[in-house]
Amino acid sequence: MKRQLYFFLFCKTVHATRSPCPHDAALLFVVLPYSASATAVAAAASTIGKHMSMAQYLVDSCGFDQENATKALKLLKGIQSRQQPDSVLAFLENLLGSKDALVKLFKSDHWFLGYSIKKKIQPNLELLREFEWSTWECHRHRGCSIALFVVHPKKFKMLMEMFRSFEWSEGDCVAAFQKSPNLPARSLKTLQRSMEFLINEVGFASSYVATRPVPLQMSFERRLIPRHRILAALKSRGHCESDYKVATYMRVSETKFVEKYIIVYKDRYPDLSELYATLKHTNASDSVFQ
Structure with a gap:
């Protein structure tokens, strides 16, 4: 749990910059260390060789540019490399179709790596395909990404069935x-x-x-x-025709709603304020006991 939290914080730092910063690398290698094969090579190589392997991994798999990867090396001293969960990156690269797409997703929707492929991503992906959503649509839209990575598969299936009952199309x-x-986070x-x-x-x-x-x-x-x-x-009293829009x-x-739709009419319709x-009081009370 702590490991996922630390990686989430690292990803937020990455998201706030145009490209990953050198200071992110230390946390990255604590939480998401590079692969076992790289570890074996690094153990047998010189310190320079190890640093070059780390730098290349930052460039190839994590979206660092060469300059920042090089600067990051001095921040990696003393950090022991461990096995990197390559299956996560491989799964997402296969889903997106290329490493370029994976790096692009990592920079824009970085938080997704904190969620389980087995428990959430894969089951929800299968549900999306069941509802005839293409893989391209699944990762193209941020809203679909949230549905894919965050919502429990059972709830997401019920959510889609509910919207279909209102004749919503794909x-x-x-x-x-x-x-x-x-939207997927709201209760059904x-x-x-x-x-x-x-x-x-x-x-x-x-529609x-x-x-x-x-x-x-919004609150119902x-x-x-x-x-x-x-x-x-x-409207029944002949007002608000031009303003009768949800937006x-x-x-x-x-404050603005009360000023525009209640206070301005208080002399003609003093009952509006009480109504x-x-x-608000009645509906708020009802919601507590539901």
Whole structure:
């Protein structure tokens, strides 16, 4: 567990720079040391030979450029090399099709190496293919990457089946995950209730929600229901026609929403403030006991 955490921290450092920095190398070789074959060669070679092997490994497998790999050598003194889990890199290289693609993925979505191939990556990859997602689509979109590496396979299968029940196509899922990468992390119950609400009460088409999935990440009880009911009340009284858009009234901050849709109408409709407070309190209370 600690080993994965240390590697995750190392990867965050790599992600913050254009290319891996020399100071990252020491942590890299503690957590992800180079291969046993390189170890054998290094043990028999001189110190210079060992450093050259390490530098080349940094360049070939970890995305370092030659300059930074060379600078990193002095930071590797005293670090004992151990076996490198080549199977992880080999699996991902095979999935992506080339080492260049692997290095590119490592620099952009570095955190993936902290997850188990056997327990999460491979099972979810098989599920994606079962739902007719190509390998190219699996690693092209960041949202799909999160679904592939983070979500438990059983939950991901249930998630896909739930979206299919709303007649989402493969393209709809890709579009939704790309625009809202954290969507797979939401609970199935909450997502289903939000989908039903947006389609049945708000009146959105299922495909429309797929192209604008941000509301699915919002609180169902504390934001979706209260705000929609306020806008519905205003619309029934002949107001807010031009502002009746999710991007306008769902995404603004609480302060701006209250100012624009409640306070501005307080003289004509003093009941709105009490209605909004009641809706938020009632729905928040209901969510606690569900």
